[in-house]
Amino acid sequence: ETTPLGVSITRGTTNRGAEVDLAAFGVEPGSFLAPSVTEGDGLAGAAAGSMVMSAKLADEGVHVGDTLVIDRLDIELRVVGSTERSSYGHVPVAYVPLKTWQRIRFSTPGAPASRATAIPGQFSALALRTPPDGASTATLDARYSTTTLTKEKAYEAAPGYTGERVTMNSIQVFLYLIAPLVVGAFFAVWTVQRQPELALLRAMGASRRRLLAHTVLQAALVVVLGTAAGAVLAGAVGLLVGEQVPFSLPAATLTVTMCTVAAVGLAGTALTLRRVTRADPLTMLGANR
Template sequence: MFVGWRDILFAKGRFTLMGVTVALITLLLVMLTGLTGGLGSQNTEALEKMGADRFVFFPASSGGQASFADSAVTAAHANEWSATGATAVPIGFTTGKIEGEGASTLTLIAAPAGSDLLQRTAALVQGAAPADGQVALPEAVAKELGAEIGDTVTFSGADLTVSGVTADTFYSHTNSGWTTTATWQAITHQREVEGAAAAVGTVLAVTGGSDYAATADATGAQALTTREAFAALPAYRSENGSLVTMQGFLYGISALVIVSFLTVWTIQRTRDIAVMRALGASHRFLTLDALAQAAVILAAGAGLGALVGAGLGALAVNAVPFQLSALTVAGPAAGIWALGMAGALIALRRVARVDPMIALGGN
């Protein structure tokens, strides 16, 4: 990298500008990636922690798209899946206003009394799992309401006794509390009407079993993995799609910026490269030297952007949903560096085509 270092030292301002540009793009990507992860986690955290092998949906219309908004399962559905050797737990979801001394929005998740789903998903901080007519509140909501164990709170018009307090767990951007299936049925007015069985939940959380596809076909259901079930949350689909698209644009812009800079820089160095070619420098030497130069600038810029992004992310986690991890910081930096090097290969093709005759005054 003999020539590359001297170029960098000679044109400090130009290479500093390039490095700062790469750093800013990396910073934007680190922040956007962390925000995407944080918002995604607030949508899906409860589902991930349930540890189900499959979430089974029974859409309102046959062949309809799986959605938490219109799926409903009955006791017969749960029995059909349990008969295959799987453990099928009906889970109900409903979101509403909860009131005590204060008020908040809460998603109430329901499971049959005695189910271990609560313990698997949201650890009890104090108190006990809810019985019928009771609710286990997440810490943040309990604090907002000023509610303690034994107090009565009102959820969507129904009075419930606080049985315990759990760790905060989010579903569709809302903190989640827990109750029993019978209580959920009463709150959501689920009852048998004209021979139609009452719903006991929104979906089935299935663990064990094997041939999920065959059972789903036989029961008219849709069995999705946890990650596939994320798409059944309308907010997750639109939100995540928008943020990932923005990331894609930023990666594309970074590649274009780097290719443009290196192309212009190579054109400006054409005569210098021709002189070195005339003195016997090989294509390989010149190309590797230029690539090493690009690697240094990209590494410095991406590293600086990632460092600043990590610092800002550490502050952001206290104010907004932000996922700060090695992946959300190092991932964008590595992506920018790799894209930049790919762009450098494209831009530096001109190095191999420089004619040494230019250095000797040829045309």
């Protein structure tokens, strides 16, 4: 099953005077791409100049029932409904009938109506809905001279998507590099400060193995509790800002990140274990005098 999709970023002004940027998504009313509404009416059966807005546009002063005029084109869109929050390139999405999108995309700014050229029946892409067992997209591409992409590949074509992914991955890599350095430095200072106590325990008969076990256990408690506290804090901040900025924290990603941070943090404590094993019991018996 296929349906056309048009995508373009534009700007408009409402009858309330609110100026907004929007990503116009042209869809066929009644198709599987047509959005389900949370308020008002959908595109099915609506007039040609209708629009279903993302909830993000409501934050910028657009309401159901408003009229929005596209800048430089004087194309009027009437907001008939609202759908869930969605954006494209950090711009709120507005769903319009495909023919209306074609007017927005291919109209010439400032051209008088008497000289209006025919609007081409083009679109940005065809969306496919394949059966659960999949379809041979290679066969389709060979037959119709098309190029089929997965949703993930299509996301990469969005403005700034790849660059933002590289930035976030770089931050995560540096997190894994910095964590063992910070944890290792903390336990290095802690071990130096505890040298007299370690020497006393050795003088009282504690084995090196027991000292190592205690040190590793203490480090594990600090690292695990610190990682868990950071995860809770991240989740709390996400709940606070989730309505204003794009935020996603899947449980699987959070679990993998927590385990990796804890592992590299414990690896950093390995730098201090040599000082623990070299604690000299003679220190407490006056060997330094």
